[in-house]
Amino acid sequence: MPKRTHHAVYDLKYHLVWIPKYRKSLLLSSIEKRIKELFYEIAEEHDFEILAMELIPDHVHLFVSAAPRWSPGKIVGIFKTITSKIIFEEFSQVKKKLWGGHLWSAGYTLQVWKQSDRRNGQKVYQASATDMFRLVTSKNALIGGSG
DSSP, X not given: OOEEOSSOEEOOEEEEEEOBGGGOOOOOHHHHHHHHHXXXXXXXXXXXXXXXXXXXXXXXXXXXXXXXXXXXXXXXXXXXXXXXXXXXXXXXXXXXXXXXXXXXXXXXXXXXXXXXXXXXXXXXXXXXXXXXXXXXXXXXXXXXXXX
């Protein structure tokens, strides 16, 4: 369903994938839980909508809707910057494992949900992020790269 701002009607959805620095398997148990909480807090604060999310020990999948004023790179930057700062403050063991001082790798992968995907839209909304990942990669998209 399209959304509105004062100057636009939009239906933008992004499948974003990124990895922890050095592709460390850090997204487990309490860290995974805290990052999910933070993602929802960040989304609410910035008026993003998280449609699906899955954290696998060595990468993140987010399916996000955002207003056109937010570029995909800016969206990823916001999620990475805020979570990195808080996770390093709350989980000192993470900082020890990541000797370079960064939680996330510099890159990300993006798949844009297009109007032509509408026929598959219901499947995407009902699927987990992993199922969505399989759907997108089956269309020969470049997803889950090394960041």
